[in-house]
Ligand SMILES: Nc1ncnc2c1ncn2[C@@H]1O[C@H](COP(=O)(O)OP(=O)(O)OP(=O)(O)O)[C@@H](O)[C@H]1O
């Protein structure tokens with residue numbers, strides 16, 4: 001053997017050792033991984049595979065959607081009204097259990113117009129919750145909650161799923177999504193452009209006025225900004241309007257009746273270095289089935305589907321009205337259109353239970369109809385379009401993921417996963 005051959009052999013052996021060693025290390029790393037974590041990964045792979053092989057029915061339009069669409073479009077068409085207080089009386093009588101408004105009612109189109117048009121007569125800080133919000137009175141009468149715009153529609157919120165401040169239009173989108181999916185458990189919400197000087201400062205009490213700043217702008221104008229009173233409110237973080245002090249916001253109808261707040265079993269830890277039990281235990285639902293009524297579990301699974309579509313990963317608590325879940329606080333949605341946090345669906349894939357009516361309804365709006373219909377329903381909102389096209393594609397993509405997860409559950413549980421409760 002000459003010297004050159006020896007060098008080549010030694011080099012080859014070294015490369016081989018490095019490759020094998022690297023692989024061994026890689027395999028060791030795989031095995032050392034938390035088994036629960038890898039089972040979440042395994043689920044992701046199953047879902048990915050299922051999505052590639054979805055039945056055409058999930059991808060195409062379902063002819064049944066026409067009937068629903070026409071009725072909904074008629075129901076949400078703006079209608080003129082004579083007496084706002086009559087409509088508020090009607091709407092305050094609507095709620096029954098967690099149903100906040102009826103399926104079809106000729107007063108809905110009128111009620112939406114009162115919220116869009118009635119003058120704002122009185123404004124206060126509302127320090128409930130942790131985010132900036134105001135309590136407004138319309139026509140000296142009806143109270144509504146106001147959440148202001150913080151971001152433009154096309155902002156991308158990076159970081160954890162619960163990051164950033166409220167996305168105001170998500171509250172309006174949630175209202176229409178609830179209407180379409182027949183989760184009529186959200187408050188009634190409209191978008192509205194309000195004036196920080198004439199609608200808010202001038203109508204506010206001194207406590208509210210003390211949480212606003214007035215600074216000289218160009219051409220002897222004044223700029224009004226608001227920081228409000230709440231857990232996360234501070235003078236450094238204000239919302240301001242345009243050069244005329246106009247700002248977008250949403251008016252949220254207050255749900256009459258008692259609400260009870262409960263901790264979500266799928267609550268996050270809100271600490272990046274600490275995981276919640278449900279995140280590592282694919283059998284987590286088993287422990288809940290004994291503790292929680294089936295109807296509550298089914299409500300929470302509907303909530304998971306709703307939240308997954310809009311990417312609300314911040315439902316640390318849920319609220320109930322007459323023992324049924326209501327969908328309050330939907331502002332932390334549409335943070336990143338390119339990202340789908342599958343774990344929002346944990347209640348669905350861990351329990352593999354679903355209300356039969358929800359499953360029926362989801363299938364009616366396949367093939368792009370869901371976002372198209374919400375788009376048409378919200379055309380008369382002052383904040384239309386509520387979300388960017390990227391976010392709409394995100395909603396449609398997530399609907400397919402939901403179909404895939406249900407297919408996965410059907411493989412596991414069969415038809416008995418669907419419940420009539
Ligand atoms: N439409 C509504 N009808 C009745 N009560 C409401 C409505 N919206 C909010 N509330 C009440 O006000 C509280 C705070 O509202 P919300 O959850 O929207 O605020 P938040 O600042 O986002 O709170 P958190 O920081 O806890 O998430 C709710 O827990 C609920 O009790």
Ligand SMILES: [Mn+2]
Nearest residue numbers: 131314329332
């Ligand atoms: Mn919130």
